[in-house]
Amino acid sequence: MALCLRGSLCLCGEMISRTLHHRDTEISPRHRRSLINLGLSLFLVLIVFSLASAQKKSSCIECHIRLDDPRLSAPAKLFDNDIHKSRGLSCNDCHGGDPNADTKEAAKDPSKGYLGKPKTLDIPAYCGKCHSDANLMKRFNPSLRVDQEREYYTSVHGKLLKEKNETRVATCISCHSVHGIRTPTDPLSSVYPSNVATTCAKFHASADYMKPFGIPSDQFDKYQTSVHAKALYDKQDLSAPTCNDCHGNHGATPPGIASVANVCGQCHGRQAELFQTSPHKKAFDEKQLAECITCHSNHAILKPNDQMIGTQQGALCINCHSSGDKGFAAAGMMRSRIDELIASIDKSTAILKDAEEKGMEVSKPKFELKGATDALTHARVLIHSSSTAEVDKVVGPGLDVASKGYQAGLAALGERRFRREGLIVSLVFILFLALLVYFKIRQIESRQTSNTGSTS
Amino acid sequence: MRIASITNWLDERLSISTLAAVAQKKEVPRHRHSIWYYFGGMTLFLFAVQVVTGILLLLYYRPSAENAFESVQFIITEVKFGWLIRSIHSWSANLMIATLFIHMFSVFFLRAYYPPREITWVSGAFLLIIVICFGFSGYLLPWNKLAFFATKVGTEIAGVVPIVGRPILRFLRGGDDVTGATLTRFFGFHVAVLPATATVFIAIHVALVQLHGMHVPQKYEHNYQRMKFFPNFIMRDLIGWILAIGVLAALAALFPWELGEKADAFAPAPAGIKPEWYFLFMFQTLKWIPAKILGLDGEVLGIMAFNVIALLLFIVPFIDRDPENRRRHLIFNICGVFALLFIVVMTIVGYVTK
Numbered sequence: 021m022a023l024c025l026r027g028s029l030c031l032c033g034e035m036i037s038r039t040l041h042h043r044d045t046e047i048s049p050r051h052r053r054s055l056i057n058l059g060l061s062l063f064l065v066l067i068v069f070s071l072a073s074a075q076k077k078s079s080c081i082e083c084h085i086r087l088d089d090p091r092l093s094a095p096a097k098l099f100d101n102d103i104h105k106s107r108g109l110s111c112n113d114c115h116g117g118d119p120n121a122d123t124k125e126a127a128k129d130p131s132k133g134y135l136g137k138p139k140t141l142d143i144p145a146y147c148g149k150c151h152s153d154a155n156l157m158k159r160f161n162p163s164l165r166v167d168q169e170r171e172y173y174t175s176v177h178g179k180l181l182k183e184k185n186e187t188r189v190a191t192c193i194s195c196h197s198v199h200g201i202r203t204p205t206d207p208l209s210s211v212y213p214s215n216v217a218t219t220c221a222k223f224h225a226s227a228d229y230m231k232p233f234g235i236p237s238d239q240f241d242k243y244q245t246s247v248h249a250k251a252l253y254d255k256q257d258l259s260a261p262t263c264n265d266c267h268g269n270h271g272a273t274p275p276g277i278a279s280v281a282n283v284c285g286q287c288h289g290r291q292a293e294l295f296q297t298s299p300h301k302k303a304f305d306e307k308q309l310a311e312c313i314t315c316h317s318n319h320a321i322l323k324p325n326d327q328m329i330g331t332q333q334g335a336l337c338i339n340c341h342s343s344g345d346k347g348f349a350a351a352g353m354m355r356s357r358i359d360e361l362i363a364s365i366d367k368s369t370a371i372l373k374d375a376e377e378k379g380m381e382v383s384k385p386k387f388e389l390k391g392a393t394d395a396l397t398h399a400r401v402l403i404h405s406s407s408t409a410e411v412d413k414v415v416g417p418g419l420d421v422a423s424k425g426y427q428a429g430l431a432a433l434g435e436r437r438f439r440r441e442g443l444i445v446s447l448v449f450i451l452f453l454a455l456l457v458y459f460k461i462r463q464i465e466s467r468q469t470s471n472t473g474s475t476s
Numbered sequence: 477m478r479i480a481s482i483t484n485w486l487d488e489r490l491s492i493s494t495l496a497a498v499a500q501k502k503e504v505p506r507h508r509h510s511i512w513y514y515f516g517g518m519t520l521f522l523f524a525v526q527v528v529t530g531i532l533l534l535l536y537y538r539p540s541a542e543n544a545f546e547s548v549q550f551i552i553t554e555v556k557f558g559w560l561i562r563s564i565h566s567w568s569a570n571l572m573i574a575t576l577f578i579h580m581f582s583v584f585f586l587r588a589y590y591p592p593r594e595i596t597w598v599s600g601a602f603l604l605i606i607v608i609c610f611g612f613s614g615y616l617l618p619w620n621k622l623a624f625f626a627t628k629v630g631t632e633i634a635g636v637v638p639i640v641g642r643p644i645l646r647f648l649r650g651g652d653d654v655t656g657a658t659l660t661r662f663f664g665f666h667v668a669v670l671p672a673t674a675t676v677f678i679a680i681h682v683a684l685v686q687l688h689g690m691h692v693p694q695k696y697e698h699n700y701q702r703m704k705f706f707p708n709f710i711m712r713d714l715i716g717w718i719l720a721i722g723v724l725a726a727l728a729a730l731f732p733w734e735l736g737e738k739a740d741a742f743a744p745a746p747a748g749i750k751p752e753w754y755f756l757f758m759f760q761t762l763k764w765i766p767a768k769i770l771g772l773d774g775e776v777l778g779i780m781a782f783n784v785i786a787l788l789l790f791i792v793p794f795i796d797r798d799p800e801n802r803r804r805h806l807i808f809n810i811c812g813v814f815a816l817l818f819i820v821v822m823t824i825v826g827y828v829t830k
Contacts, residue, residue, distance in 0.1 A: 379732045381552045381559070439559075443729040450722040454715050461711045468704075 098200035330355030371429030385428030512582035541656030563728035624739035760826035
């Protein structure tokens with residue numbers, strides 16, 4: 021910094037002297053004085069600016085970073101990457117005390133507001149001092165919510181902490197870490213979407229830790245097998261749900277039977293809407309069954325497949341329905357219609373592929389066949405209405421599209437046959453023509469030979 | 477009676493009888509290597525096929541990035557015999573380049589460029605460049621994925637040439653990237669600039685062949701027969717052309733030219749992308765050439781070397797002009813054989829390697 025400042029001064033001085041020298045013959049002494057004054061003013065501005073931009077002193081960091089005990093030195097080291105530091109905050113902004121003091125006693129003087137390390141019970145309020153203050157937070161991040169603390173006390177964690185003084189529950193620092201806090205959009209943050217499940221699993225996957233609370237510890241293992249985890253980890257789809265998307269983050273609570281459909285419906289809106297209008301809604305409510313998870317499970321949500329519906333062994337419908345009831349018939353009917361559409365699509369795809377491999381241009385019917393695949397996807401969604409009529413509304417047009425694809429494949433293969441047959445006829449004609457010309461040449465040349473004795 | 481009066485009327489104005497008399501008198505040498513005479517005519521015939529099928533394709537083709545692919549798709553699938561016209565156009569283009577190469581090498585090895593046929597050779601060399609430009613510009617017109625990236629790579633290679641490379645690249649592409657502007661530009665080259673230029677050079681080339689007659693190799697100079705150009709030679713040509721139509725029909729019916737997927741500038745380049753076979757030997761050479769040769773960029777040196785070889789091609793008849801100079805004769809034969817082997821081997825290697 022000093023070198024830089026000195027450099028700027030030298031450069032500035034040299035420039036002024038050069039200007040003065042250059043203008044000697046043109047500028048009056050009065051103007052020269054004005055120029056010197058201007059130069060000096062610029063110096064002062066530069067010095068003030070340099071001092072203002074110099075780093076604030078923090079005796080807390082200076083001392084703690086040199087301590088041998090890692091418990092005491094770690095905060096100073098970690099703080100370097102903390103979002104709070106990057107926003108100009110320092111140790112005393114949370115812990116109080118005097119960071120300008122040169123001795124430990126003076127720096128940690130309670131009369132200077134030194135608070136020290138907060139107790140677990142006080143942590144939410146400790147963070148909430150700033151994070152619940154809308155006016156204060158606007159200065160740093162106007163878009164950041166300020167209800168985290170209030171929400172936290174609605175969570176299972178917050179309730180246990182507040183009502184039962186249970187200090188083993190998660191508080192702010194359990195998820196966000198401490199002294200090395202990063203924004204949730206930072207891939208290194210413990211609350212970045214792809215890190216959330218691991219962060220929760222630190223405690224929730226520990227059977228010993230969870231034992232006193234009487235809750236299972238297999239959620240993380242189950243989640244890892246789910247379609248959601250595959251989307252998040254394998255496809256790097258950050259919009260795929262992780263723990264907090266269903267349970268909430270600051271207000272983390274297991275969704276109740278009545279509200280689980282609303283949670284899933286955040287993303288699977290159409291399915292949730294159809295379920296609400298289906299006969300299942302009333303039946304599930306009466307039997308106190310959690311809506312979506314009864315068929316799809318909760319943490320280990322696998323990719324749905326057509327085997328889940330129907331009346332055959334392994335289908336989910338037969339868990340409640342049995343032969344002779346209306347639901348059983350509907351399940352069987354919906355499954356058979358979907359199977360019919362799949363078979364039709366497969367048949368069309370196969371014939372178009374065959375035609376394509378044989379060199380025929382079938383990209384247009386192949387594209388149009390996507391309409392049948394779309395209908396299949398739609399039909400799979402419509403089974404949530406439990407209405408065969410609704411499923412039929414899309415399966416019918418889907419079958420028509422697939423049938424057109426098949427016809428296009430047949431036509432392409434027919435066209436190929438026609439081309440080959442046409443080729444044989446054409447080649448016969450072409451060879452005949454060539455032979456005709458050949459014999460004509462021979463005839464002409466034999467005539468020429470007989471006339472002249474040679475073809476020359 | 478009426479036909480005779482029409483013929484007379486035309487003869488008075490066009491001197492048809494004079495032309496017919498010249499044609500009747502015109503003769504073609506007949507010896508062991510006469511077969512090579514037919515490749516020039518075959519190339520010209522295939523060019524005529526290109527013109528006819530090209531005009532038919534123009535009835536439906538739409539030269540824009542939005543419509544080009546769809547219009548070719550329409551030609552192939554909806555237009556009656558559109559698939560045949562399009563496939564014949566593509567196959568004929570390739571066969572034409574092949575016969576042109578055969579014609580060029582036969583002329584080279586038989587020394588048909590000896591005085592006074594130097595300008596015939598030079599006009600032929602110009603035609604070779606024009607035909608290659610036809611191939612390069614036409615390849616992009618269906619606006620499919622392969623053509624898009626091949627054009628990208630091809631124009632990038634042109635852009636590597638020092639000093640003039642960048643302006644050439646921008647001129648060819650109509651900007652910094654291959655876009656709809658490139659397609660429109662290539663279409664203009666393909667259907668206007670190149671046909672006009674080709675017509676001029678074909679006219680010069682054919683006129684000079686008629687003026688100087690067919691060249692007779694030195695070995696047969698005093699020992700060859702003659703045949704009448706009309707009808708003996710031209711009817712033999714006709715057999716070749718009729719058979720060529722058969723070959724084109726068979727290729728079009730059995731191996732229809734693929735359309736592929738529509739070009740997408742944002743899609744990644746297909747793996748193992750290669751140019752058309754007639755550029756493959758150059759492509760493979762540039763792939764194998766070391767990155768640095770004597771501190772200079774290997775790719776730039778390779779491209780410059782091809783440019784120098786192209787230039788040498790033009791001046792061949794001005795270097796080798798003495799039929800009695802046996803030593804030069806040998807050197808040229810060795811160079812010719814080496815060039816031929818190089819092209820064949822590198823094309824095969826380029827074809828089989830990934």
